Amino acid sequence: MKSFLTVIICCYNAEAYLGKCLGSLAAQQNKARSFKVIFVNDGSSDRSLEIARSYRRLIDGLEIIDNRNNLGLV
Secondary structure: OOOEEEEEEEEOOOHHHHHHHHHHHHHHOOOOOEEEEEEEEEOOOOOHHHHHHHOOOOOOOEEEEEEOOOOOOO
């Protein structure tokens, strides 16, 4: 049976760390282990959403949810 993992990233103004996080996930993707990434932007006022969008071409199945307002902890 093929394993499947979903990684959920909840983000609020984390542009300083987000590239490293998403880059690590992109580097781990391979055909032997499939995973999905759900990125939730929680009303960030920095470049977090822009950075996440730039990884769409590097991470298969990256889903981005953009909350316009900060809704707090998930």
